[in-house]
Structure formats: C-alpha cells, structure tokens
Amino acid sequence: MVEVRVGCNLCGSDKNRPVLKPYGRTYVACRKCGLVFLDPMPSLEHSQRFYAEKASSDPEVEGHRAGMYENFLEKIEKLKPKRGRLLDVGCGYGEFMKMARGHGWEVFGIELSYEACEYIRRRYGLPVYSRSLPEVGFPSEYFDVVTMWNVLDHIPDPLGHLREARRVIKADGVLFVRVPNFPFQRVSYHIGRLIGKLTGYDLAHKVSVFHLYCFTHDSLRRILKEAGFGVVRILNSRPSRGDPYAAFPPGLDGVVRFGKHLIYLATQVLFFATGGEKALGPSLEAYATMGA
Numbered sequence: 001m002v003e004v005r006v007g008c009n010l011c012g013s014d015k016n017r018p019v020l021k022p023y024g025r026t027y028v029a030c031r032k033c034g035l036v037f038l039d040p041m042p043s044l045e046h047s048q049r050f051y052a053e054k055a056s057s058d059p060e061v062e063g064h065r066a067g068m069y070e071n072f073l074e075k076i077e078k079l080k081p082k083r084g085r086l087l088d089v090g091c092g093y094g095e096f097m098k099m100a101r102g103h104g105w106e107v108f109g110i111e112l113s114y115e116a117c118e119y120i121r122r123r124y125g126l127p128v129y130s131r132s133l134p135e136v137g138f139p140s141e142y143f144d145v146v147t148m149w150n151v152l153d154h155i156p157d158p159l160g161h162l163r164e165a166r167r168v169i170k171a172d173g174v175l176f177v178r179v180p181n182f183p184f185q186r187v188s189y190h191i192g193r194l195i196g197k198l199t200g201y202d203l204a205h206k207v208s209v210f211h212l213y214c215f216t217h218d219s220l221r222r223i224l225k226e227a228g229f230g231v232v233r234i235l236n237s238r239p240s241r242g243d244p245y246a247a248f249p250p251g252l253d254g255v256v257r258f259g260k261h262l263i264y265l266a267t268q269v270l271f272f273a274t275g276g277e278k279a280l281g282p283s284l285e286a287y288a289t290m291g292a
Contacts, residue, residue: 036219141169
C-alpha cells in the first residue's frame, strides 16, 4: 500500500500533533483548527481501489440502521414537505435509497463498489453511479436533499466533496451528514483495550471506529461552514438497532440494546444542559442549509 503525508484538509496547515495510535496507525490533530486525521494515509489511488472492491456498508449493517433511516425521513419531510430529488452519497447496498423512494423521493445514489451498484440496479432499479461525487458532474442546484451516512470520514478529500455537495444542492435544500464522534470513539478504544488486557477478548477493535478523518462537534461544524453552508445544526445521532458489527458475544442483545440507549440518554442530557454545544455521543449527525 502506498501512503502519503497530507496537510490539513480543512485549513491547509502542515503543523499537527499525534493524538492516538490505534492498530499501528497514527492519528494527528491539526494545531491550527483541530481536525483529526490519519497521517500518513493511503494514496488516493489506493483508496479508490479499496472502495471499488468493498462497499461503504453492507446489507446487514444497513438493516440495523433501518430505524435511523425512518427517523431521518420523518424529520426531513418536516423541513421539505414537498418531495423532490434526493442523492445518497456512499449508498452501500441501497437500503436507505429504497426507503426514501417509498416515501416519495426521486432517489439517486453514489457508491464506488461495482458490486453494490449492480445489486442496487438489479434489485431496486434505481440510478446509481460508481464514481465519486465530483466526478459525476451533476447540474448545479439539482437536488433537494443530499445525504452522507457514515461516509465523510472515509473520503480522502472531505472538504472538496462538501463543496461539490453545496454546488448541487438547491438554494433551499438540505445536506445531512452522519459520522463517528472522535471523543467518544477514543474513550471506547481505551476502555476496549483495558477489557482486552483483562479478558483476552479484542474488544477495542470492535467498539471503536477510526477511518481517514475523525470528526468532533467543532471540526464537523467548521468544515461544513468552510464548504459554504450557512446554517449548521449538529446533534447526537440515535443508535442503530442491536449489535451491527457483532462486537459482543452472542446472547447479549438485550444488554447491548440497554447500554446503547443508556449512553444515548446520558449524552442527550449533557447536550441539552450545554445548550447544544456538547454533542458527545458515539455518532454525530449534522443538518446543513444554505441560509445565512
């Protein structure tokens, strides 16, 4: 694998400091803006080959997210009562696209995996592109809604993709982004390592999520603003159903479900107690619009 050193994707600075070294990798934080990213990271060519062979999600994980997808569609339809065009970037095997179509949206997808694209075309008959968002070249102000479910942290150039998303969203449109929350994931990693040392069970690798970029409440807001979005609202994301990545031994479904909802409740209490300034749940979701 070819690796390259990169500057900060958000502010361009080449000054950073190490903040975490999981699984033999090094994550650094930009000294100027705080964005956390893998350094060095795989070359663009390697990343594109990797995701052409491996979809951004799989049918089983998407099934666990069905409740989140439904909750989102109910929320977005309050903002956009009149259905229009919806683009799902990193659409995986199309579960969300299928559900959005069922709600009356004209749906499009982007997914680098050729296998996943063929699956969507064959099973759902929906338009999907096996290229990156900037490469597709959609018309300006074409979509009412653009969604990125757990994909922005995989993209080698997240700011460039967000700027392209802004270009293709209508003036009254909405961008939705969901990403893992770095502060929570870092704590999960350290707790998982401690449990692993005590039990011999490799929990850290299964309960923590780190890809090319790692976002916090502040850095997610900053990169969306830098991309040209005017109004950004960031929330704790609701947990997915059950144990989608099989992190825990079988038979603990009830415990996992209870624990996830307890964590979500605790982080929501903190979120409201701080006036929405501290979203510390496992994942973040952002709603961005063009307004000033």
